[in-house]
Amino acid sequence: MAAASAALTVRRNFPRLPSATLDRFRNASSGWIVDANGRRGALDWHIRPLTKATRFTGSALTVRSRARDNLAPYAALAYARPGDVLVIATDCYEEASAAGDVLLGMARNAGIVALVTDGMVRDIDGLNAVDIPVFARGLSPNSPYKDGPGEIGMPIAIGGVIVDAGDVIVGDQDGVVVVARSIAELVAREIEAVAGKEKTMDGWVRDGAKFPPWLESTVAAKGVHYLD
DSSP: OHHHHOSEEEOOOOOOOOHHHHHHHHTSOHHHHHHHTTSOOBOOTTSEEOSSOOOEEEEEEEEEEOTTBOHHHHHHGGGOOTTEEEEEEOSSOOSSEEEOHHHHHHHHHTTOOEEEESSEEOOHHHHHHHTSOEEESEEOOOOOBOOOOEEESSOEEETTEEEOTTOEEEEETTEEEEEOGGGHHHHHHHHHHHHHHHHHHHHHHHTTOSSOTTHHHHHHHHOOOOOO
């Protein structure tokens, strides 16, 4: 009976990837990571950078929070490890903030490197002063309660993507991308191949190409119906 009535459900110990693996994602753009990840993994565009700081790479510390409540996000700070990204799912609630500059400042002190939420945040000047990236749907001064219920360290759905605790999560000015921990090594290797392709395509542009060299043969193979 006690467990059923508990305000929070917490998975305290979940695996995180070694820093050497995460380092392989740090210099890649979100677009490159999507390409290496089977052309998927980006969160919905509504989850966008709101602070001056935008670039981050880390392990997901997942939180599911009831609308207009941030007990679970605060409680998650006790389980954070340096390099974590606090990822808060609110079911896209927009009528009150899920976090502000006090929560974010304490998150930074706990070693968290970014905040990502499908809800709202507040205190934009304070958030910029904390100087870690914040990605959210927008700003709302309305404040939340601290009652629960909520979950920490469990799989969540956010921005059209399922995120489990310990997954790789990367953000930049283009958005946020999630890579499942189980395939992170494979995707990291593929990023190297994507980087090579990007270098080649950049060369086409520098050399004055007006369209890619593969275009004519690809269009011919797929067929064209000309109207004139």
